[in-house]
Amino acid sequence: MTSWLEQRPATRFLLTVLALLPTCFVIWHLLGSAIAAPSVMLSSWILLGWLPGQVIEVGLQDTDMLLVSAFSAEASGNSSQVAPSARENIGYLIDTRTLSYSIPFYTALHGATRIQSSLSVYSWNLLVLWVVLAVGLVATGLKDVLITEGNVLLNARGMPPADLVAVAYQTSSLLAPTLVPVILWAYAARRSDLLRSLLPGSLTSKEVSKEDT
Amino acid sequence: MARFVVIFLGLLTALFVLELLEPVQQAVVQPFTGLLADTSATFLALFDEQVRSAGRVISHAGNGFAVSIEAGCNGVEAAIVLISGVVAFPAGWKQKAAAIVFGFLAIQVMNILRIVSLFYLGQWNIELFRYTHLYLWPVLIMLDVLVVFICFMRWAQRTA
Numbered sequence: 001m002t003s004w005l006e007q008r009p010a011t012r013f014l015l016t017v018l019a020l021l022p023t024c025f026v027i028w029h030l031l032g033s034a035i036a037a038p039s040v041m042l043s044s045w046i047l048l049g050w051l052p053g054q055v056i057e058v059g060l061q062d063t064d065m066l067l068v069s070a071f072s073a074e075a076s077g078n079s080s081q082v083a084p085s086a087r088e089n090i091g092y093l094i095d096t097r098t099l100s101y102s103i104p105f106y107t108a109l110h111g112a113t114r115i116q117s118s119l120s121v122y123s124w125n126l127l128v129l130w131v132v133l134a135v136g137l138v139a140t141g142l143k144d145v146l147i148t149e150g151n152v153l154l155n156a157r158g159m160p161p162a163d164l165v166a167v168a169y170q171t172s173s174l175l176a177p178t179l180v181p182v183i184l185w186a187y188a189a190r191r192s193d194l195l196r197s198l199l200p201g202s203l204t205s206k207e208v209s210k211e212d213t
Numbered sequence: 214m215a216r217f218v219v220i221f222l223g224l225l226t227a228l229f230v231l232e233l234l235e236p237v238q239q240a241v242v243q244p245f246t247g248l249l250a251d252t253s254a255t256f257l258a259l260f261d262e263q264v265r266s267a268g269r270v271i272s273h274a275g276n277g278f279a280v281s282i283e284a285g286c287n288g289v290e291a292a293i294v295l296i297s298g299v300v301a302f303p304a305g306w307k308q309k310a311a312a313i314v315f316g317f318l319a320i321q322v323m324n325i326l327r328i329v330s331l332f333y334l335g336q337w338n339i340e341l342f343r344y345t346h347l348y349l350w351p352v353l354i355m356l357d358v359l360v361v362f363i364c365f366m367r368w369a370q371r372t373a
Contacts, residue, residue, distance in 0.1 A: 010363050017356065025349065101348040105355070170233060174285045175225075178355035179294055198366040200303055200373060 009194040016112035024104035024111075033060050035103055036096035040065045042134035047141060054145070054156050056089060064093040067141045071149050092144040099136040099177050102129055106181035113189045125184045132180050136172030143169040220301035228293040243269070246287045249321070253282075253328040264332075271332060278336045280328070288324040288354065292317050295358045304369035312365040316358070323357045 005012040028035055037060060044058035047067065057068035068091045106129060110122050142165045146153050153159060160168075189195050231237055246269050254266030263274040272279035295316045299309050327350045335342035 010367065014356075014360060014363075021352070095347075098347050101352060105352045167230065167233065170284075171229065174290045175229065175294070178291075178351050182355060182359060198363060198370060200370060 009192075009197055013112050013194050017108050020108040020111045021104070024107045025101075028101065028104040028107075033063050033096075036060065036063065036065070036100045036133065036137075038130045039100070039133035039137055040096065042131065043137040043141065046134065046138050050158055051156060054153060054159075055141075058141075060096075061093065063095065063097050065096050065137050065141070067092045067094065067145070069145050069149070071145075071152065090145075090148060092141060092148075094137060094140050094144065096133070096137065098173065099133050099140070102133065102177040102181050105178065106184060109181060109185040110188065113185065113192050113194060115188050115192060121188045125188060128184060129180065132172075132176055135168075136176055139165065139168035139172045217301045217303070221297050224300055225293060225297040228297065229290070232289055232293065242284070242287070242289060245289070246282050249287055249324065249328070250282050253325050253332075256325060257329055257332060271328070273332075273336065276336060278332075280332055280335060282328065285351075286324075286328075288320045291320050291324075291354050291358050294355070295320065295361060298358075298362050299365060302366065302369065304365070305372075308365070308369055308372065312361070312368075316361040316365070319361050320354065320357055323354055327354065 005015070040058065040060050043065065047055045047058050054070050055067060056070050057066070059066050068089050071090050072088050103126070106125060107122075110118070110125070115121055142153075146162060146165055154162060186195070190199075232242060250266045250269050250271050254264050254271045257264040257271065261273070265272050265274055269282045270279055271282070296313055299312045299316065302309070304312075331342060331346050331350070334345055
């Protein structure tokens with residue numbers, strides 16, 4: 001069975017991914033808020049630096065990111081999104097897991113492939129995933145505040161057009177969590193047996209010649 | 214490799230932005246999503262005659278449970294990723310066309326399986342439904358795209 005799989009790197013890869021996914025998701029679930037903490041810190045730094053007059057607090061509340069806006073619930077006439085820890089300002093709870101599942105997905109892809117300097121590559125790619133996650137949280141936060149406040153936020157200095165926020169939100173929620181892990185994995189595994197056996201010479205020749213020298 | 218990356222990212226961006234345009238949503242994406250809901254409901258009705266569909270909503274007449282198929286749930290984004298990858302890959306156009314048709318079907322078969330499973334999960338355990346819907350199924354759909362793409366690369370390699 002082992003030698004049969006050794007001769008079929010694609011089959012071995014897919015079976016290993018399917019075997020690793022449940023474990024990766026369980027670990028991701030158990031890690032709870034810790035997995036999103038670096039991205040929430042980065043989002044906080046971006047939002048508070050970018051829109052200091054509109055965003056007054058960004059932090060973690062369990063696995064949700066709490067974004068407290070400078071706008072009051074009374075002024076906007078909408079108190080439905082007031083978060084528990086916000087007093088007079090409107091707070092928005094953003095489920096970080098709707099974006100951070102990219103991390104267990106990437107972990108399973110990475111773990112199923114023989115990659116040189118595996119731990120170092122994994123660490124760098126985890127860093128990239130945290131940055132992408134932070135951008136997604138910023139886009140989602142802006143979208144949420146924009147839906148409630150509309151023109152008040154759009155008129156703020158440095159605020160991008162509503163269409164750009166919408167596209168950023170759609171990209172970061174619909175494409176990025178599943179596509180970025182695959183792109184990172186494909187780049188990390190470009191010299192692996194699996195991809196070398198699948199890619200034509202025109203896509204690998206430069207990489208091969210570099211490695212050979 | 215640079216050519217592949219440029220074509221892939223360019224096509225991905227163009228198709229994704231095109232999909233978000235209101236006229237495209239009205240003329241293509243929404244009717245397609247309705248058709249997907251009808252197909253899923255027809256499949257579900259084989260096992261349970263109380264299943265109904267109206268537009269993008271599938272409901273159960275007995276217990277009132279309903280799901281609405283929204284953007285991101287219709288497999289269109291997954292198809293866009295596959296089409297971009299296949300077009301950017303160096304292979305014959307007939308092979309590319311076949312891969313796109315077969316890949317689109319593979320994604321939609323998986324997506325109908327997803328909708329059916331979520332419809333039953335939601336009636337049984339709403340927390341499990343939420344978890345599976347938001348976190349697990351998107352990964353499995355992308356894995357489906359990856360499997361199709363790997364099969365396409367193997368086919369292209371063997372016939373080159």
